[in-house]
Amino acid sequence: MDEPLKVMHVIQSELYAKFFQGLSNPVRYRIVELLLDGEKSVGELVNTLGASQSQISNHLACLKWCGYVSSRQDGKYVYYQITDKRVSQIMELARQVVADNAAHINSCTRM
């Protein structure tokens, strides 16, 4: 047991799972959604989402690490944007699948 191949698969799947974890939080999902409309500063996101500044900053850091967003600084403002077109493709596919399964998803109390 514990063959090298299996170990590799475990590590790989942890990587991908972590990637999807980026969109598995409502606030982070909403941030990505807003950024698809164009870059926004941290403050703008805080205002729009009505969440605390530290919360937004933390989530942005997470999204940046996962490769969903990038950022640029302009004076004391930091603007976040989505540069990878594949991110919006993933979101759109999810939208379609969810549309066909909305009724089920909300009832998932298992985990």
Added chain:
Amino acid sequence: MDEPLKVMHVIQSELYAKFFQGLSNPVRYRIVELLLDGEKSVGELVNTLGASQSQISNHLACLKWCGYVSSRQDGKYVYYQITDKRVSQIMELARQVVADNAAHINSCTRM
């Protein structure tokens, strides 16, 4: 505050976040990956993944609720499969994005 529009956005994003939560666990991700190769019984997944039977069954229930997989029963066996082509498209896009960001993702200790 608490305008109807914002409430709707919150509910929507919770739905989508829950959907992505399906792939945000290494075991569930691995299950989907294996099923992309063709349908498998619960027992086969248990053997291949080396996880407990209850764990696999629970994860499968979760994936089913999210619309990632469907199942058919044949005698005492239950076979799970991926019917929605968009699931594999999402996986492939993720694979590409992760490939460009692998170094960063693993260092995401924030959350």
Added chain:
DNA sequence: TCATTATATCATGAAATTATGATATGTTAT
């Protein structure tokens, strides 16, 4: 320089997710 504003970081408690072990359900074969 000092005050103000914008953003980032971090410790901690609260809440949610997950694995485990036990048990239940259902099917097949004897």
Added chain:
DNA sequence: ATAACATATCATAATTTCATGATATAATGA
């Protein structure tokens, strides 16, 4: 009918994620 096997369900404990509040860093303007 009952034993054996496959799968599902569920309570609970362990782990992880998350929000909060406090503090730090950094840029701008007075």
